[in-house]
């Protein structure tokens with residue numbers, strides 16, 4: 366059986382790697398590392414991979430708004446989503462102590478999840494890197510002393526680093542939502558109950574009020590409404606909608622579509638539930654086979 370090639374942001378043992386394995390648990394997959402969300406999007410749009418997995422929201426760091434713009438720009442389709450527990454650990458070469466460490470490498474979203482840890486340890490200097498796991502890899506490959514990485518336990522195991530401090534995120538309620546992306550539209554699952562809408566900001570706020578009231582009339586919940594980063598003064602809005610079922614969702618979208626310009630509908634897809642239990646355990650990432 367041929368494996369599915371999935372672009373991820375980061376390398377083996379990154380959280381994207383674990384998310385790709387969770388979203389595609391019934392298939393043989395090969396993850397294709399990318400160093401930025403843009404390169405991940407162009408890899409999928411250009412046909413270099415079969416699918417891609419992209420982080421879109423973290424409970425501690427918030428929405429990754431520029432990623433919605435990448436979906437819009439590259440006309441990508443969202444076919445599934447998953448919430449993953451995120452365990453952040455401080456790791457370094459064996460034998461290193463916390464007081465030996467000066468620099469801490471990690472992905473900016475991971476560093477944002479650990480702001481209290483940096484406040485409590487002012488001698489540590491955070492340094493942004495393109496990935497949590499590749500930060501761990503760099504420490505091992507270059508035998509970096511005085512340098513630690515913040516990454517999942519899977520990265521410590523893969524790169525033989527010692528965890529100096531586990532659970533360094535601001536809360537153990539740390540979860541990231543990942544989207545599964547495809548180049549082409551796929552069949553809508555009968556269980557779909559969620560959609561992501563992107564559309565031009567209406568000229569008049571009354572249009573937005575009308576749109577919201579129509580959604581309420583159809584008992585469709587607005588889970589997110591945000592302005593996307595833009596150089597255009599008017600710009601675009603992103604809206605995430607959830608309904609009881611597909612029919613209710615599609616009827617509501619059909620009603621609001623004529624009210625706005627340039628609407629793109631991502632999905633419909635089945636919403637993933639946010640896990641309710643706190644993330645107190647060590648990360649049980651599915652270790653990459655490569």
Ligand SMILES: O=C(O)C(=O)C[C@]1(C(=O)O)C=C[C@@H](O)C=C1
Pocket residue numbers: 374375378379380381382420423451472474475495496497498540541
């Ligand atoms: O660096 C990684 O391991 C990633 O997969 C990136 C990423 C992100 O982009 O949000 C994924 C999940 C975590 O919330 C932190 C970082």
